[in-house]
Amino acid sequence: MKTNENDLMMERIYKEYYPKVVGYVRSKVSSPDDGEDICSNIMMKVMKGLPGFDPAKASLATWIFAIARNAVIDYYRQRKAYEELDENIPCASDDFETIFKEDALEELAHALRKLSEQERTVIVLHYYRNMTLKDIASSANMSYSNIKKIHARGLLHLKSEIGQF
Amino acid sequence: MEKRLRELFDYQHFAKNKLLDDVIKETGEPGGWVLSDDDMAMVNAAGEPEAHRSKKGLIDEDE
Numbered sequence: 001m002k003t004n005e006n007d008l009m010m011e012r013i014y015k016e017y018y019p020k021v022v023g024y025v026r027s028k029v030s031s032p033d034d035g036e037d038i039c040s041n042i043m044m045k046v047m048k049g050l051p052g053f054d055p056a057k058a059s060l061a062t063w064i065f066a067i068a069r070n071a072v073i074d075y076y077r078q079r080k081a082y083e084e085l086d087e088n089i090p091c092a093s094d095d096f097e098t099i100f101k102e103d104a105l106e107e108l109a110h111a112l113r114k115l116s117e118q119e120r121t122v123i124v125l126h127y128y129r130n131m132t133l134k135d136i137a138s139s140a141n142m143s144y145s146n147i148k149k150i151h152a153r154g155l156l157h158l159k160s161e162i163g164q165f
Numbered sequence: 166m167e168k169r170l171r172e173l174f175d176y177q178h179f180a181k182n183k184l185l186d187d188v189i190k191e192t193g194e195p196g197g198w199v200l201s202d203d204d205m206a207m208v209n210a211a212g213e214p215e216a217h218r219s220k221k222g223l224i225d226e227d228e
Contacts, residue, residue: 061179155166
């Protein structure tokens with residue numbers, strides 16, 4: 001990719017993806033200063049890797065997200081020696097290309113709407129807001145075992161709606 | 166399944182898909198939930214949960 005094209009591409013990436021990077025890092029890292037450093041590192045890696053980016057192998061969104069996710073994982077790995085592992089740490093994926101597609105997110109949205117309110121709430125709080133089932137039980141003023149049942153039912157219903165993602 | 170779900174929701178923090186974002190925003194805090202009839206059957210008058218036994222004497226699971 002020529003320098004001019006690179007610059008134009010970087011400009012586009014900053015405009016379109018930097019807010020997404022910031023939003024993602026903020027959802028994972030509580031310290032604003034650390035978050036800012038991580039975002040800067042991510043964009044530097046994007047800039048460095050851009051000449052070699054092959055759109056045939058992955059979409060731009062997927063590629064940038066992978067860099068962002070790995071940056072957050074590295075951040076928590078460095079902290080692990082000193083603190084307990086935070087529940088916000090993303091898990092490694094074997095095949096993120098399969099997972100990280102917009103239509104998978106839309107499919108999930110449609111499937112969630114078919115769940116009961118309780119099942120949907122437990123699923124969203126547990127997997128999106130990273131609340132433990134015990135914390136959800138406490139918040140709902142229900143027993144932990146009831147919340148576990150609702151969670152299990154929710155997973156079964158999701159599986160019946162969309163099978164394997 | 167759970168791992169895939171966690172990965173998708175993790176990606177949603179980045180992608181902010183509109184449809185899924187609407188579902189998430191509409192999901193409020195849990196509270197004021199009433200127990201279902203099945204769950205109520207497991208609670209006796211004293212408020213203590215007890216095993217609900219089916220004809221086979223097994224705990225009756227919803228799943």
